[in-house]
Amino acid sequence: MVSSSEIELVIARLRAMPDSALVSAGFGGGVMNREALIGHVKNAGRDEIGKKIVEAHMSYLRSVGRV
Numbered sequence: 455m456v457s458s459s460e461i462e463l464v465i466a467r468l469r470a471m472p473d474s475a476l477v478s479a480g481f482g483g484g485v486m487n488r489e490a491l492i493g494h495v496k497n498a499g500r501d502e503i504g505k506k507i508v509e510a511h512m513s514y515l516r517s518v519g520r521v
Contacts (some may be wrong), residue, residue, distance in 0.1 A: 456498045456508045464495050464511045478505060 471477075471488050478485050482503065486494075494504035 460508050460512055461495055461498050463515075464508050465492055467511060468492050469496065479507065482520055 468488055468491050473482035473488060475488055476485050477487075479490060479491070484501050491507060494501050496504070498508045
């Protein structure tokens with residue numbers, strides 16, 4: 455389960471990306487712009503792509519914290 459604090463953190467990280475950035479999510483979402491990513495993350499409780507985006511960001515942040 456994805457917590458609301460994790461969702462808020464990932465949205466803040468995504469908002470730091472340039473407006474013009476495009477990301478290939480790699481989990482069936484195709485290429486998405488920043489706003490599409492944020493939309494999926496906002497619905498991470500019901501959206502599998504959003505859940506995967508949050509999990510990927512949190513995994514990265516946890517690994518950086520161990521360095």
